[in-house]
Amino acid sequence: MMDLRERANRVRAWLAARTPRQLLLAGWVTCILLCYPGYLSFDSIEQLGQARSGHFTDAYAPVMTGVWSLCEWIFAGPFPMLALQTGLFVFGAYGVLKRALSPRAAAVVAVGVLAAPPVFAPMAVIWPDSLMAGALLAAAAALLDERRAMKAAGAVALVIAGGCRPEVAPATIPLAMLALPASLSGRLRRAGLAVALVVACSGVARLVGWILVDDDTYAWQQRLEWIDVVGTLRRAHADDPMPGLTVVDRARLLEGHDAYDAYVLTHGPKRVAEPIADDAQSEALSAAWHAAIADHFGAYATHRGELMLRQLGITHPWLPVFDDFGDPDHLMLLHHRATPSDLEIAWRAIVHVVALTPLFRPLLYVLLAIPAIVLARRRRELLALVASGVMYEIIQLPLASSVDYRFSHWLVATVWLVLVALAVARKPAWRAS
Amino acid sequence: MARIVIRPRAILGAALVVFAIYAFPGYIGWDTEAHLLQARSGIYSDAHPPVIPALWRLVEVFVSGPLGMLAIQALALLGGLTLIFRNVLGPRTAAIASAAVFLFPPVAGVTALVVKDALMAGFLALGAGWLVAGRTRRGLVACALASAMRWNALAATLPIIVALLPTRARGMRRIAIACVAWLGITAAAFATNALLADRHAYAWYGGYAYQDIAGTLRWMEDTPDADARALLAGVPLAIDHGIQDRARETYNALDYRQLTSGTTPLFDLPDTAAERDAIAHAWRRIVLGHPGAYLRYRWDNFRTLIEIDRPHTFAQVYVWFTIIAAPEETPRLQHDAAPSRVQDRMRIGAIALSNSPMYWPWIYLALSCVLLVACRRMAVVVALLASGICYELAWFFLDPTGDFRYSQWMVTCCAIAAAAWIGRRYSKETMRPSAQRTESQAMIAKLAP
Numbered sequence: 001m002m003d004l005r006e007r008a009n010r011v012r013a014w015l016a017a018r019t020p021r022q023l024l025l026a027g028w029v030t031c032i033l034l035c036y037p038g039y040l041s042f043d044s045i046e047q048l049g050q051a052r053s054g055h056f057t058d059a060y061a062p063v064m065t066g067v068w069s070l071c072e073w074i075f076a077g078p079f080p081m082l083a084l085q086t087g088l089f090v091f092g093a094y095g096v097l098k099r100a101l102s103p104r105a106a107a108v109v110a111v112g113v114l115a116a117p118p119v120f121a122p123m124a125v126i127w128p129d130s131l132m133a134g135a136l137l138a139a140a141a142a143l144l145d146e147r148r149a150m151k152a153a154g155a156v157a158l159v160i161a162g163g164c165r166p167e168v169a170p171a172t173i174p175l176a177m178l179a180l181p182a183s184l185s186g187r188l189r190r191a192g193l194a195v196a197l198v199v200a201c202s203g204v205a206r207l208v209g210w211i212l213v214d215d216d217t218y219a220w221q222q223r224l225e226w227i228d229v230v231g232t233l234r235r236a237h238a239d240d241p242m243p244g245l246t247v248v249d250r251a252r253l254l255e256g257h258d259a260y261d262a263y264v265l266t267h268g269p270k271r272v273a274e275p276i277a278d279d280a281q282s283e284a285l286s287a288a289w290h291a292a293i294a295d296h297f298g299a300y301a302t303h304r305g306e307l308m309l310r311q312l313g314i315t316h317p318w319l320p321v322f323d324d325f326g327d328p329d330h331l332m333l334l335h336h337r338a339t340p341s342d343l344e345i346a347w348r349a350i351v352h353v354v355a356l357t358p359l360f361r362p363l364l365y366v367l368l369a370i371p372a373i374v375l376a377r378r379r380r381e382l383l384a385l386v387a388s389g390v391m392y393e394i395i396q397l398p399l400a401s402s403v404d405y406r407f408s409h410w411l412v413a414t415v416w417l418v419l420v421a422l423a424v425a426r427k428p429a430w431r432a433s
Numbered sequence: 434m435a436r437i438v439i440r441p442r443a444i445l446g447a448a449l450v451v452f453a454i455y456a457f458p459g460y461i462g463w464d465t466e467a468h469l470l471q472a473r474s475g476i477y478s479d480a481h482p483p484v485i486p487a488l489w490r491l492v493e494v495f496v497s498g499p500l501g502m503l504a505i506q507a508l509a510l511l512g513g514l515t516l517i518f519r520n521v522l523g524p525r526t527a528a529i530a531s532a533a534v535f536l537f538p539p540v541a542g543v544t545a546l547v548v549k550d551a552l553m554a555g556f557l558a559l560g561a562g563w564l565v566a567g568r569t570r571r572g573l574v575a576c577a578l579a580s581a582m583r584w585n586a587l588a589a590t591l592p593i594i595v596a597l598l599p600t601r602a603r604g605m606r607r608i609a610i611a612c613v614a615w616l617g618i619t620a621a622a623f624a625t626n627a628l629l630a631d632r633h634a635y636a637w638y639g640g641y642a643y644q645d646i647a648g649t650l651r652w653m654e655d656t657p658d659a660d661a662r663a664l665l666a667g668v669p670l671a672i673d674h675g676i677q678d679r680a681r682e683t684y685n686a687l688d689y690r691q692l693t694s695g696t697t698p699l700f701d702l703p704d705t706a707a708e709r710d711a712i713a714h715a716w717r718r719i720v721l722g723h724p725g726a727y728l729r730y731r732w733d734n735f736r737t738l739i740e741i742d743r744p745h746t747f748a749q750v751y752v753w754f755t756i757i758a759a760p761e762e763t764p765r766l767q768h769d770a771a772p773s774r775v776q777d778r779m780r781i782g783a784i785a786l787s788n789s790p791m792y793w794p795w796i797y798l799a800l801s802c803v804l805l806v807a808c809r810r811m812a813v814v815v816a817l818l819a820s821g822i823c824y825e826l827a828w829f830f831l832d833p834t835g836d837f838r839y840s841q842w843m844v845t846c847c848a849i850a851a852a853a854w855i856g857r858r859y860s861k862e863t864m865r866p867s868a869q870r871t872e873s874q875a876m877i878a879k880l881a882p
């Protein structure tokens with residue numbers, strides 16, 4: 001008995017002797033093992049194909065495809081991207097949290113939040129949203145640093161985040177404000193400088209994307225505008241000639257009440273219209289989109305409101321977890337195939353059980369964001385994080401192109417980080433000195 | 434100008450990263466597939482040491498596929514090298530020497546393949562490193578693990594344990610204690626493998642025994658069919674007459690598969706215990722009864738193993754993620770991978786190097802003998818060289834197919850000795866004798882009751 005106690009004490013002493021960096025590394029490796037070598041959806045597999053072939057389209061965030069292509073110089077497959085996005089997340093979170101917590105507590109919280117199933121589930125998949133979350137946290141940490149090189153690295157991280165999801169730009173303004181020295185006076189001046197930084201980073205991201213793309217597929221436009229046009233027209237029960245667009249079945253155009261999946265609307269035997277393929281059709285779709293919003297604004301607002309309710313996990317069956325290594329037939333040409341370890345199988349089961357609880361409903365995090373903002377008002381780094389998360393969620397109202405838990409991931413991650421950090425900081429020994 | 438000092442840990446980390454880029458997530462050959470499939474099925478055969486699939490089963494709890502095993506064999510080897518070099522060199526020189534030996538193409542080329550030879554080498558290096566550092570229990574466990582990874586590892590563990598086992602005894606008593614320890618760990622390794630085996634494959638009868646019988650028949654004086662049949666009484670033969678002619682026609686000192694398959698087989702595979710007994714008896718009659726012919730055939734095998742006159746082959750290094758000769762095996766493995774761009778170039782370079790003299794084991798065998806004299810004052814190096822030479826010479830009787838990986842341990846030991854010798858001679862940081870003496874005294878004090 002004494003031996004056991006002594007041994008336990010020794011283990012405790014050994015753990016206590018680990019540095020925050022060692023804890024971070026151990027936690028990072030463990031999180032990678034929970035989903036090694038990284039889950040791949042259909043889109044991820046297509047994007048890997050583009051990264052490997054060097055032929056980029058705008059169907060998948062080209063900046064992210066470029067990053068993946070660079071990673072493929074060193075390690076092939078999804079693993080380097082998994083390591084990158086989780087690494088940016090955990091080290092970025094540590095960099096921000098150590099301002100509010102002791103280094104040790106910050107390391108434990110950073111790893112713990114990454115491993116929390118609602119945060120972990122999308123981070124395990126090679127998606128733009130996961131890389132964006134990692135890049136935003138890394139950007140926040142780097143922008144908080146006093147060194148000029150780190151601030152430059154933060155700007156690069158903002159470019160990557162903006163390249164993954166262009167619509168995140170407004171949500172990066174609170175993070176960009178962290179780059180400004182505390183001595184800088186004037187709220188308007190600070191806000192102006194932050195907006196300028198965000199505009200510059202978004203512009204660079206867009207420019208890099210434009211340079212990298214070989215084929216324009218109008219993917220982002222189609223994903224958003226087709227669902228808005230069809231969804232609005234269906235709710236308004238109004239037909240629209242939609243000049244310049246190829247409508248396959250006009251009766252099907254007004255069938256049903258809503259439309260939340262652009263792919264179904266433009267592909268398969270039940271498609272409503274043909275996907276757009278050139279600039280003329282792109283302009284025609286934009287014109288139809290503007291017309292639908294202008295002519296039937298009430299229906300458009302209802303359509304977007306309903307989409308948002310679904311996005312918050314309120315009104316619809318909810319499948320927030322994706323954990324698959326990809327279809328072997330689809331992956332055959334890419335020479336990638338993986339099976340889960342026992343640890344991964346067990347962790348998947350845990351994540352699936354947690355997914356049944358409200359912890360995977362974004363509405364909970366919208367509600368929790370309010371106390372988080374109030375409680376974090378005196379900690380600018382935590383306030384910036386949660387403000388960024390809330391802004392990104394608000395952006396989904398007009399810009400979400402479908403219903404998917406990963407679109408709310410940034411809100412979920414920031415609320416988790418801020419609330420856990422605030423809870424931990426209640427103990428004086430765990431606060432930053 | 435400020436001098437940049439690279440810390441030993443950074444050197445070792447960089448070596449590990451370079452190796453990871455070359456090997457990630459681990460190369461897979463026929464033996465690797467057998468280990469992995471057994472690990473996943475939970476049914477272990479004794480065709481290969483069952484400890485390997487058992488270990489892999491354990492590893493797959495945490496990480497699926499070859500990466501975990503690759504990490505074990507690579508980290509064990511690098512860790513072992515570091516411990517060994519720390520005994521004879523200063524910390525920074527030791528790190529450089531460890532990294533150099535670890536990344537030396539003939540060493541890294543085998544370590545990158547998940548295979549029993551690399552696992553054995555890793556545990557042997559770790560065992561030697563711990564023993565020389567005075568960590569007796571850990572060292573013996575690592576040596577036992579090495580013994581469990583290959584049946585013939587006992588030839589490599591003997592010199593290491595005899596020379597490096599820390600004990601207060603001296604002279605013959607010390608050797609006797611070390612021999613008992615060696616016997617103990619060898620017996621433990623064999624017993625563990627025997628206990629873990631669920632299915633007997635009787636690999637010796639249908640492979641190695643046939644190879645020895647046919648090889649010896651090839652070089653025996655002309656033997657009429659009647660005499661040959663008498664020698665092979667009870668052995669399942671594929672032909673009735675022209676037995677020795679067929680043995681001469683199908684002779685290949687580096688393979689046994691042609692003896693039971695293809696268009697001109699000599700034997701059928703044994704099915705019954707009686708047939709296996711007959712093969713064992715025939716082996717004794719033919720091999721032990723004709724030592725000259727047996728040794729002639731074994732020399733043919735050995736000289737090819739050590740590359741004295743091996744015909745050109747496509748590659749002596751295995752750099753594929755699935756079995757290159759059998760792509761249909763990929764679905765069974767449920768594993769596939771592609772190389773990164775840098776890795777692809779490294780693989781091409783590794784193949785080119787594998788066909789250069791760098792992969793001629795006889796050079797390392799000769800160099801080991803020379804270094805044995807040059808490094809005679811470094812006990813750990815002498816022990817390792819003796820281990821490498823013994824292990825290589827054991828292949829004279831045991832080598833079935835002449836793969837380069839069989840020589841990896843000797844090459845590793847030779848590289849360690851060369852690096853230690855160079856480090857001692859040219860590094861200013863080399864551990865001073867006084868430091869060594871202090872360390873030895875500290876070790877003896879620790880051992881004292």
